[in-house]
Amino acid sequence: MKQYDVRGKRVLITGASSGIGQQLSHCFAREGAVLFLGCHPGEKRVLADWAGELRACYGSTVSIFPVDLSTKSGPDRLYRQVVKRAKRLDVLVNNAGLMAYGNFHEIPMERQEVMLMVNLRAYSRLMHRALADMMSRGEGRILNVSSVSAFQPTAHHAVYGAAKAFIQSLSEAVDTEIAGSGVVVCTLNPSYTDTPLLRGEGFPRRIRWYRISGLNSPERIAEKGFRAFRRGRRIYIPGLRNALIHSFLPRILPRRLSNAIAYFVLKGA
Template identity: 35%
Template structure:
């Protein structure tokens, strides 16, 4: 089990989607929150709502995590509020879609910086907090895109494969040190993700609600699992690469994700 009451969870990308659903679920469990994202208006509204509804403390930190030095800026802000992090949820991230050379190089660089570099840096910055009482938790949001290369989403798929590998390595390092580590691998989820991607072709299968994804994630964390693929259909899709050649699997994925225009 994992005791949430009176602990503090830091959630990146907390202003919408899965991050917002984590905030609601954890507040209901009487967990204090540090909400991190770029949208101050949404964060303030969410913090006020959850504080009033559940009588918890919700601290807002407005920060662009894709910029250089963001992890140290985040650590400084948390320390300035005299807070310690018991549960870290690295949820912030985004995807790009299209032929690799046609997607902005700057945008893809930001994608790597947020999905990979920021996640690693933030985890490193708060690891002393998480290990402090031998009862910490770390959830890194990966994706079912981590289980095979993803044509037309090459950078996103590679970044999420990194998150899965990195998280499972930390799980193995820390499972006897009192720190629970989970890689959360959702499939298509009913969030603004595909609006940012700019194409519904990137959506494979039926979409789960963010609330369902979070419920599965917290249950898996409590069970001490190293990763969870949220949803039975998503689990089955992620197994394709185990039973067929990489060449065959890539053909299926390429046809599925191929731009329609």
């Protein structure tokens, strides 16, 4: 199958200052893409250093855009700034995200709303703007970094999982609407990955799930996700065991049982 060639493509990646987004930017840079990297303003220094490494290593063209995606104007501002510099965007990688762990009623609603602004609203707005431009040209790719949490309710991080389920449903529905247009929407659905996302306030040092599936490295997830993206895989869950557990079991098990298992394995160990 013909692979999508990213050489010379203009690629926006949000949340590129750490974790999966940073490693995805490494893959795109290595293959010759022109990069437009977003980060939280607090991480501007970190991202500037990372951009420097990519330039030194691959001679890449990299611009950075520190914009807070939890604000109302953030996603539109980021998109405007990038398009002004890039002239056109070939690939959007929606990746910036955060996590809040605990019982829904015990996590301050303000924190959950920030999560919704970034994990749900910013994804949707950036996707809406990019898609309109891509559809008018009949070419483009959107990669939404979703999660295995998209496939079943996730007790202990209920809003996080619900936001991922929203993005999953949106991505699949939109990709179906635009089939044959030259524009493609894909998702990357990793299981737990060793990044700062899992080291935030309230997240246990270990959860029982790690005993079943371990903890992925962001390098490996990005590498596999990047390959799947180039092959045009619409939904990609890295790892056969994860694919079986997350795409198959929730469909055959009674829902209450599936939810109870998720509650058990996502609990602190």
